[in-house]
Amino acid sequence: MRKITIAVLALIIVGMLIPTGFSADSNVVITYGETTYGNSNYKSIVDSFFSSQTGMDIGNAGSKIITADQVNQISGGISGKTYNSNQILSSALVDLNDNDNLQVSVDKSKITTITGDMYISALKSAGITAGHVYVTSPVSATGESALAGIMNSYEEVTDVEIPETVKQAASDEIYTEAQIVDNSGVDADRLSDLVDQVKNEVSDKNVTDHDTIVNIINNYVQTNNINITNVDIENLANSIEQVQNVQGDVNYYKEQVGDLLNNGTSSGFSLDGLFDWIKSFINGI
Template sequence: MKKLISLLVVWLFVGLAIAPNALASQGNDVIDERNGKPKLVLGEALSEAQKDEVRDMLDATDPNQVEEYTVTAQDLVNYIGGDPNSSMYSSAKITRKNEGHGLVVNIVNAENITEVTNDMYANALLTAGIENAEVEVASPLKVTGHSALTGIYKAFNVDGESLDQDRMEVANEELDVATNLAEEAGIDQEKVSQLLSEIKKEISNQNPATKEEVEQIVSDQLSQLNIELTPEQKEMLTNLFDKMRNLNIDFGQVADQLDGILSDIQGKLDEVTSEDVQGFWEKVKSFFTNLMDSIRGLFN
């Protein structure tokens, strides 16, 4: 009898250990009937082995749980008038979410996406008209990350829906401007995203009617964020947002999602500042430790 009770107790604990994992597994396999299956968009230039690697990275190995597409250089031409000779490597998985969820972007292996950040993608996607989705980006080799944007566009241009052509084009230009400012102007990537988000908020608040008013908003935000640009770079930024003004893009509709981007950026900036302060005091401590050791050495 004691052996039977002991055996039942063992099985009870085993069951308790297995049940949560089983439930979690079942939860991951549930298809959201309201928003459909996640869409996996793979870069055309990837080899079959690299595609398998991306599927693993993006947790999209079960063909019954995801809709798979390939993004091509022709898609780049169709959506944004891009170069038909472009190589498409970076890939993405897009999961639609209910209204109010917001836009969440996560680069799964950021070490391989060298120029574009989560917040740069998020800003450009909001400009293109994409909201309430979880977007995961990955690449099996080092790339700039620009082609993932076209792949995401493709995911939103199937099943009878389509994004506005002009908004897609200006969003792609925004991504180019963002990476240009980070690379050529030497501005921190988070600062670039913060600048773009703040300008959008002010455009929403002020509703500028002329290019000169847009230019003033750009100048004010550059001043507030202590960012210095050349006249050419400032003109590039002004032209970008004047195009958005002419397209009547209402950033007030996505104010909460812009706030989410800014909150994420601020957290990263605070983290960097905290690390800088800690590093400074570590250097001070190390200096005095070395100094004391040197003084002791003189007397030994």
């Protein structure tokens, strides 16, 4: 009888501790574009993709809505674009349970411009090097706005805010690559490889001079036989220079989330330890 009484008491304690809206897995967050979230058919399409790709019960994941206002805060100063509430379609799932290396799986049937490698490159520019990200949309979309949702997901899971300067630099990188693909018709994956090569050399040599970055880009453009315009090269140099200039903020962010991303843990509420305690406590009576 005493064990039953304590077991009931323990369950009451659990009920008191679980916060409203508690997710069974605090390491998984979905960010829905507000257009997608507001349309039940669109949301169902997105959820089906996430469920099929991850094998998860999507109902156990946390969720947030990314609004046009949130996207415009980033895109406005980069592209000059202003999105309406009926244009935010891209959605993303971030899973930190699978965090040995950063992976991005893109629904290529819906995301038309931004590739997985482009997201990886931009996220690494922001100091994010772990987790598995899935990106989709209910209808065709470029995927540019998804980056805001992805970074928001990492903030939600880790409870650490990404500096605005870092968000701007990562978003500018995505936008610049998308514009080059659109303007020059260059293969997106080849462009992404080029950007990675340039960023690695710029980082290794700690280059901050704009003209030097332009020369490095030109060298890789010739080596890889990629046909892009001088304007594209200038824009790419500006983007990479911006990434290089915010490395202090990137390093600060990486210090804050280092243990969380490396160990697959988050500051979110977890029942595992509590249930273990309850079990040992009851068994010990």
